[in-house]
Amino acid sequence: MKKDSRDRKTVMLHVFYRILGTAVHALLPAVLPVLNFTAPGWEIEQRLGRYQDNFHRSSGPLIWMHAASVGEVQAARVLIAALTEQIPSSYFFVTTMTRQGREAARARLPQVRCELAPLDTSQAVRQALRTVRPDAYVCLETELWPVMLRETSRAGIPLLLLNGRLSERSFRRYRLLPGFMADLLKNFTAVGVIGEQDGARFRELGAEQVQVCGNLKYDLPAADAGAMRDKYRQLLKPGGKKIFICGSTRTGEEKLLLSVYRRLRQETADKLLWIIAPRHLKRLDEVRRLLNEARLEYELFSRCAAEGRTADIVLVDSLGELADLYAAADVSFCGGSLVNKGGHNIMEPVRWRRPVCFGPFMQDFADAAEMVLAAGAGFQVKNADELADCLSTLLRDERLYAQTCQAAERLAAAQQGSAQRQAELVIRELRKARQEISER
Template sequence: MNNILYLGYGIVGTGIYFLLRLFLPLLRHLGKRYSYGLEQRLGLYNENLLPEIQCQRRLWLHAASVGEVRAAVIVADALLQTIPGLSVVLTTTTEQGNKVAKKLFPENIPCLMAPLDVPIVVARALQKIAPDVYVCLETELWPVMLSMLRKRGTAAALLNGRLSERSLGRYLYLKTFMGQLLQGFEWIATITSEDASRFARLGAAPDRIEVCGNVKSAMVKGDIPRRRDRYRKILQVEAEKVFLCGSTHSGEEEHLLPVYRRLSAQRDILWLLAPRHLERIKEVAALLLRDGLQFHYYTELKNGGKRSHSVVLVDTMGDLVDLYSAGDYNFCGGSLVERGGHNILEAVQQERPVYYGPFMNDFHQEAALLESAGCGFSVRDADQLACLLQQHDRHQEKYEQACEQARHLVLTGAEIVEKQVNLVNDLFENKRK
């Protein structure tokens, strides 16, 4: 049964591959929206994409999208400091992840689009990249890739592994197949013991699972005070407090408007509003204008424009995580409406507390971590959010204590990175024996 599943998966993938090859000229003609990185996804690599590496150890690091890319930056930086002569190649699944990777990684680290999980494509990619070790982040379980890595004798590890109860329920229908798939990993470093238990229930060998914590809570590259100063200069912040609402969804801005009104009645407030999806910018702009609020687009200020309004609508992708450093009161969206929340660790990395609504189903573990640390604050609705922010504004000692707890949490992230880096280092050491 498992062989039939794998064979069927490969046949379907190969069919899609040949269709994409056939229509590649047309997709190129339609523009980058349809063809971005498609050659690389089909395993068609230009000769100049990868430098010639001699007498070095090569790591293939895979991060699906923007969040995983930021974690990959931390992991790659630590590995490069730990393993002499290490060469890193990064792949991403999404266009935005690839663009952010090219901004965050140094020029000597190639940032490519990941190959389609099709035998002919994966074989080409493995021949071209020729990794000694393959590492992916979170839950990137690609059957063809893992199977070919095993046949090739290339060690693989899953870092920052997370597996929700909902995903486990779906995977359990294919438990034997998934169990064989997970045997392709020498190590699975999970975020929590619950994640470890789920991977074990799915068939991963318990002695290959290590609970390490969430690498996303580790210190991001760069100096936080310097980053804060840079972005506050772009925003032209003077005496105001910055109320930043990140990754908001439809219906959420209506809840946040009265929060801004109440805060601005108490003191000077700069409100940064960053919708999760850029296609909603016009919708949110119309909402602000209907409420009588004049605003700037962030790109205006980023390009040197002078600020004359107290509301800024963030109309770029990839800037939000760094913008959190400019905030004083950072709210993480998708949580006042039923969207499951977003990654609140990205906000707390900037050594500031983070606020969020009751709908944190997809990030309940992160919420529990921050709340127990004293730097995450859950509210039941917008009214409670306004009351809490007003309280933190009046009693700065409580706010500063929450900032100190965030700083402490970030520092413990260094230990998490060290654990995961040691697992990867073991794979390289075993390769040498």
């Protein structure tokens, strides 16, 4: 009886959702002229699934990838690169929910067609599917649109949820609708999730064919951490000094970090080498003025590379150096996080098996912050004083430092190969679909 009641509730939710969508779709023609005049950015034609019918058709498959916004676009970029390597003839269509996401997609994927996603109504979704005619649909992270999932599944198109993540808060909310969620998730022919906890939550909600794959966005190229560390430490010649790298620093941050440096230098009896890498090179003069006013000697990284280091503060003045330079660090701070700039990619220092510290402002990399903290590979602080306390403890406590390094190594290793694993899921489903068609 309880199961029957839950099934009826699920059916009613689906019916209500479809009726609501149909009503919205029916009202659109009446308000379309007004919307096109007052809100041209809505681009209603695309929202109705009316894409221009000029989709390129090659001998390879067309894969529709849905990336809700800017963060998922980066995951799409990594996955597309992995799939293109495996299937050079493949073609991709990327949709986003926001205009900002679409512009980011177009900037980062110049060879890929990127548009706005259709409204989640039966009419709009069917129109979009008829126009695009994808061979597979890939939903990135947890963008669950009921009508899109059901209509795509009914059309016999392989449907994959990749780079899936499910926070405890979202999980609790979804559990309030167990039958509805199980019904949605069973539309997926494969589910690739970031971590074990994500996998357990998806399975409990009713997902099938779940595989833990790691995070696409942080599948950084494998490299020999020891060799890279030796390369930069030979260049910097720290001797017995600890190397403290502050990467991707933003306006106002270096002033806060100055007090941190002074405290650490005092506690280490001047055995500290401080490397500052501003996010934007146009700010070099600003940082130089700050150091000059503080009467601190420094030199540019380019001069160190050419003539050898002489000062205990090094200002990085070259593009593309920081990601590998982190390998030389004993401790690192990732900028854009003590000031409200959204943070930067904390997995760059983690990949070199070293601890990373970061501030409270990590909106753009919230998933990475959650992952690093859960793994014990880094520390989040509220302000510069807490940062100094954290770094001081790490430099003093050898046991804690070793544990954090080991955690960083495990976390970085878990992400490697994520793109390949998730690309293989797509390829497997494409092959299955092709085989089913040939057997009909």
